[in-house]
Amino acid sequence: MHSIPDLNIPSARPLLIAFTLLILSSCATSNFSPNTPTRMASDVPDHFLVCTHANNSTCEPKPDEGCRNPMIDPLDGTKLELVRSNGEYGDYKVPDNRYGVERKELLRLECSTGRVVGIVQR
Template sequence: MTRVIITLFAGVILTIGCASRTILASDAWAQEAENVPEHFMVGKHNGFEMIEPTADDGCKSPMIDPRDSTKINLFRSFDGRGDYEVPKGKYGVEKGHILRLDCNTGKVVGIFKK
């Protein structure tokens, strides 16, 4: 009986140890984005109304390019950085890649693989 309990306990520990949380690739791996705004604005869900991003308010979706109202949508976030899916052909982002923003400022960090 003791052997069974020890085996089950070891299995639980291994399972917990294999669990992971999302950690984004380092900003040092960024590819440079093209033709981006100075910063993106936070979009309201009722159209194209925009407000400035605020520090420590988390990553919002959608974010909007204030120059032409292009909306980008949050794919994932971690530690004040947000990875956003963008319309095809925008900002130099190719298929299978995302645009990373600093969520506190709306400024572009760069392009990363999904």
């Protein structure tokens, strides 16, 4: 008969606690803010494209792929960096003075289409 390891051993507790904290912290990475856009963005393309890491080529966003990183402006190649998402929407950091987004704001995109939803607070 096999015995079950005793987790009451003092040396096993720190490992169990560390493992639990690691699992919990990996689940909290989205940190998506449900706040509604404060205003519309300016000078944005019809939609942003997905940048593939393999050869920096671009492709259309797809509904079953979630929020991708980075997204690319097809008009001038500006890259947007994903900060947070909930699967349906992604909030992206943009270069300074682009699209009307200010320092403590992000550009929200619809992940399945790459279309701009608006500007949200960071």
